[in-house]
Amino acid sequence: METVILAVVIAVVVLGAISGLVVSGRKKKQLPPSPPAAPKPSVTAPPAEPQVGEEAETPRDEERRTIEEVTLPTAEAPAAEAPVAEPEAPAAPAVEVPEPTAGRLVRLRARLSRSQNTLGKGLLTLLSREHLDEETWEEIEDTLLTADVGVAPTQELVERLRERVKVLGTRTPEGLRALLREELLTLIGTDADRSVHTANGIGNGGDEIPGVVLVVGVNGTGKTTTTGKLARVLVADGKSVVLGAADTFRAAAADQLQTWGERVGARTVRGPEGGDPASIAFDAVKEGIAESADVVLIDTAGRLHTKTGLMDELGKVKRVVEKHGPVGEVLLVLDATTGQNGLVQARVFAEVVDITGVVLTKLDGTAKGGIIVAVQRELGVPVKLVGLGEGADDLAPFEPEAFVDALID
Structure with missing residues (x-):
């Protein structure tokens, strides 16, 4: 009996020794060195939120309000929006003040005379010739026809000019100019009503x-x-x-x-x-x-x-x-x-x-x-x-x- 007990004890001791050797062998195996940790930035942490009960005050003896006595906070009125500026309408065109009509043709006289030199100056040149023969009168007639005076008015004007030059005998430039002016005005007419009828x-x-x-x-x-x-x-x-x-x-x-x-x-x-x-x-x-x-x-x-x-x-x-x-x-x-x-x-x-x-x-x-x-x-x-x-x-x-x-x- 004693022999059996002794054998059991020896077996236990042997197993314990073997376990110690295994553990010590594992401890001898070292892990590879870990890389050095990067330095942590110095950040000032915000103060920790107070936890429940940390700053609790001693309850005071006050009367509690009923729910009817509790009022909601007044909502603030929204800020008034700035008025939106409407786009400006395009400016109306400036109204012009027309040039007065009285005497307007006189002011445009130079422009008119430049374009009509063939008629007026041509007639004066022909009438100023020393001898007003038939050929000259035909040239006067052609000048008038070229200016679109018309056949009948041209014949009338030439006949009157021939008669007056013969009777009056005027040969000076001033006299001829006055004669021609008078006959042309007669031909155009000065008595007609040339106003534009705009009366109401x-x-x-x-x-x-x-x-x-x-x-x-x-x-x-x-x-x-x-x-x-x-x-x-x-x-x-x-x-x-x-x-x-x-x-x-x-x-x-x-x-x-x-x-x-x-x-x-x-x-x-x-x-x-x-x-x-x-x-x-x-x-x-x-x-x-x-x-x-x-x-x-x-x-x-x-x-x-x-x-x-x-x-x-x-x-x-x-x-x-x-x-x-x-x-x-x-x-x-x-x-x-x-x-x-x-x-x-x-x-x-x-x-x-x-x-x-x-x-x-x-x-x-x-x-x-x-x-x-x-x-x-x-x-x-x-x-x-x-x-x-x-x-x-x-x-x-x-x-x-x-x-x-x-x-x-």
Whole structure:
């Protein structure tokens, strides 16, 4: 028995020794050295949040409020937003003050005389010859015909000049100049009423309405531009104007007329491109009545493809406008550079509407000033305005005396 116990003890001791050796062997194996730790940045840590109970005060004996006594904090009113600035509207174009019309033709006299030297100076040179034989008189006649005076007026003028030179026997330059001036004035006429009739009329309802002026003519003669310049003439004379853009068949005609109107503060009544011209003319007069304007200027279409179409169109415009009241003036715009072709146009328009006056444009660019005489003879109406350049104020009331003086200056 004792032997068994002893054997067990020895086995236990042996196992313990073996376990100690194994453990000590493992301890002898060293791990590889770890890399040195990077130095930690010195950061000041924020103070630790107080934990529950650390700073608790000793409870005081106070009366507790009921839930009805507790009020919510008042919400602060939101800060008022700054008003958003609206974009500025584009500035209206400055309204121009047109040049006064009184004496305007005199101020443009130099421009006129330069273009008409062939007529005036040519006649004076011929009349100053020592011997006025038949050949000289034929040259005088050719000079007048070249200036588009017309056959009948030319013959009349030559006959009177021959008679007066023979009877009076005047041969001095001053005498010849005075003689020629007198005869040219007789030929052009000084007694005609050359004012543009813009007086207020009496409407069909018995009320006063603005003066109505229709501007007619072939496209290309400067009709729309002349209408705009005429508005400046009337504004310069102290009248208020409404423009009617009834030329709806030509691209940009309404824009062009509106630009002219804006420059002098005149309103333009317009419609869609290709719209009814008579309707626009009617609305323009209606607007003129509403604004108590002095004058309504209506720019009409200038197509001349057929006389029938033109007659129907212009006739309708005039009839519709006359539902408001009478038309005071119908002005025909002619290009002076077209010469005798302008007379053909004049005849057609005269058959369509009752022309009351003529506006001759581009008179500064031609030596055919005699067209004034021919047109007046053809239509039986006076030339009332002449265009002497491209400037805004180059449309002038026609003054026979200033015109003749420019011819022979």
